[in-house]
Amino acid sequence: xxxxxxxxxxxxxxxxxxxxxxxxxxxxxxxxxxxxxxxxxxxxxxxxxxxxxxxxxxxxxxxxxxxxxxxxxxxxxxxxxxxxxxxxxxxxxxxxxxxxxxxxxxxxxxxxxxxxxxxxxxxxxxxxxxxxxxxx
Numbered sequence: 001x002x003x004x005x006x007x008x009x010x011x012x013x014x015x016x017x018x019x020x021x022x023x024x025x026x027x028x029x030x031x032x033x034x035x036x037x038x039x040x041x042x043x044x045x046x047x048x049x050x051x052x053x054x055x056x057x058x059x060x061x062x063x064x065x066x067x068x069x070x071x072x073x074x075x076x077x078x079x080x081x082x083x084x085x086x087x088x089x090x091x092x093x094x095x096x097x098x099x100x101x102x103x104x105x106x107x108x109x110x111x112x113x114x115x116x117x118x119x120x121x122x123x124x125x126x127x128x129x130x131x132x133x134x135x136x
Contacts, residue, residue: 027098029073030056033133036102040118040129048116054133078105089113096130105131
């Protein structure tokens with residue numbers, strides 16, 4: 001009888017010990033990032049692919065090229081909120097891929113909101129921009 005009880009107890013312990021923790025690991029995006037490619041509507045933008053850098057500090061301050069402000073991460077949603085005196089709208093990215101050495105961000109907005117004149121894109125047309133970064 002004791003053997004049966006011990007077997008049931010050990011089976012229960014093994015069952016609960018083998019369950020995975022489904023909680024997502026937090027992503028640490030802090031660091032100095034350099035763009036390696038930027039795609040608009042799936043097309044590589046060779047003229048700006050390597051010209052964007054993004055500094056994300058632990059104190060939630062960011063600098064993206066010459067724009068400064070605060071950043072936040074909620075699950076896989078990255079918000080870059082420029083300082084109010086810059087008159088630049090916040091940018092809301094989706095982190096679509098992340099490893100310690102690289103990350104891919106995606107954003108849907110207008111060309112005008114992105115602040116760049118892309119070929120074959122109207123100023124108020126909604127576009128999806130995919131930015132791939134590597135750590136500097």
